[in-house]
Structure formats: C-alpha cells, structure tokens
Amino acid sequence: MESNKVIENKKAKKKRNSQLSDTWLRLRKDKLALVGLTILVILIFVAIFADFIAPYKYDAQDLSNILQAPSSEHIFGTDEFGRDIFSRVVYGSRISLQVGFIAVSIAVIIGGFLGAVAGYYSGKIDNFIMRAMDILLSIPQILLAISIVAALGNGLTNLMIAVGISSIPQYARIVRAAVISIKNEEFVEAAKATGSGDLRIIFKHILPNCLAPIIVQATLGVALAILTAAGLSFIGLGIQPPTPEWGAMLSGGRGYIRDYSYMTLFPGLAIVITIFALNVLGDGLRDALDPKLKN
DSSP: OHHHHHHHHHHHHHHHHHHHHHHHHHHHHOHHHHHHHHHHHHHHHHHHTHHHHOSSOTTOOOGGGTTOOSOSSSTTOBOTTOOBHHHHHHHHHHHHHHHHHHHHHHHHHHHHHHHHHHHHHOHHHHHHHHHHHHHHHTSOHHHHHHHHHHHHOSSHHHHHHHHHHHHHHHHHHHHHHHHHHHTTSHHHHHHHHTTOOHHHIIIIIIGGGGHHHHHHHHHHHHHHHHHHHHHHHHTTSSSOTTSOOHHHHHHHHGGGTTTOTHHHHHHHHHHHHHHHHHHHHHHHHHHHHOGGGOO
16 A cells, blocks of 8 residues: 555656656747746846846935936946945845735735635535625725725835735636636545545645646746836835835936936836837747647
8 A cells, every 4th residue: 555655656657757757848938938037037146136137225325426327436326325236226126026926926826716615515505705805995906905004004014014905806816717627527536535534635636737837827927016016115005215225226217307317217128128028928928838738
C-alpha cells in the first residue's frame, strides 16, 4: 500500500513538472510575453536593490538645484524641492510593486476562498456569497477603493487593503466557475469515497486544478492594482509625500507640467511600462495555460 502511494506521488510530481515545462515552452514562443517578463524581473530587481541603484535618497533636498532639467548629475532632473527624480522613481518601484502584489494576494486569498466555498457547496451558501459579490461588483472598483481609503485613512497599509478588498469579487467569480466545472470530476468523487473532508478536497484536490485562471487573473490584477493605487495617490487618497509613489509624483508635478514636463514624464513612463509588461505577460500566460491550445 505504501509503495503504491509513493509511486502515485512520483507520477503526480512528474506530471506537474511536465505541465510546468510545457507551459514554459509555450510562453517562450510568445516574444512579447518574454519582453513583459524581462521588464517585470528588472523592475523587481530595481525595487529590491533600490538603496544601491538610486544615487540619492528619495527625500534628500537640495534647494540650490530645484527644477533642474535632466543632466549627467540628475538624469531625470530634480523637482521643486531639489530632490532627484530618478532616485524617487527607483524607490517608487518598490512602493508600487509592493502595493500591487500584496493587494492582489489579499484579493486572491479571500476571493479564492469565498469562490471555492460558493462553487463547492452551491445552494443557499452559493446564492448568499455571490449576491454579496454582485453588490460589490455593482460599484466601480476605483469608487469602492476610494470609499474604503476614505473610511480607513491615508497610508500604505490602508491603500493595499482598499485595493485588495475592491478586487475580491473578480477572483471569487473566477474561482467559483472553475470549482463548479471540476467538483464533479472522478478524482473528486474518489477523494470523497476515501473519506476526505470538504476542506481537504477543496484545498488539495480542487484548487490546485484551478490555478491556471487564477494565475492569469492575478498577473493582470497586479497591473490594475498598481494603476488603482496610482490613481488614489494622484487625488491625494493614497501614499502621502515625501514617500515616493508614481501617482503621487504625477500629482506633485502637474502644476509644473507646462514648463517642467519631465517631472510628470518619467513617473508616467514608469507606470506605462509596468502596466504594459504585466498585461502582455498576463496575455502570454493565458495562451500558455489554455488547454485548448495543447497539441
């Protein structure tokens, strides 16, 4: 009996490795997705090593060099307080990626659990959970995030909570649909026959088979979370100065956009490049993980 379990585990591990290698091979064929992946890896590297990459501290002021155009000393120029814009953009990558990944993690954990419970049990539980998600979906995500931030107050933690909560319904619906399509499969029935509990079946047998749509949505969701956070900071409800955040930097530079356009150009480009990378990577993952495309 024990040897049979070992053999089954080895087969399952081999199958997972085969699926991962197959997905990677498909992803490698998508040049645009690889570009997005490369940009994302670079951004993560910059965020981790911002202390070594940035030539100045993000809050270091030099009032003798205010509003300086890009030069060899300040490659992105300086702002109205003489702070180096390149350093602030570099440190801003840490804030924006942190908000994006943590907010999406909150949404995936809570939304995924609610969707799994709704899809597995159906009936009144499903109806109650999904009607609650429909109510949240009826409110535009940015307005829901604004309401939550207004209630909780400004700050990084509250911003991540607000963006995460506003994204929960999307993941709940995606996971629910995946669970409904899987819960009647033979391997789930076999798990029930062996006496496995509902939670064990959900977390060990069902959710691992729902990862493909979750991964794709999460990748795209990070882009949306970063954009939402930048929007909230732009209107003064997110990260507060002097903490560098791309949306807040855009807001701070809009008063100088006519004469000192570089103050908004570089934070704006950082947002555009990041969103582009995540979107094309998400599209590539969707194609790579789509079972209909398998030979």
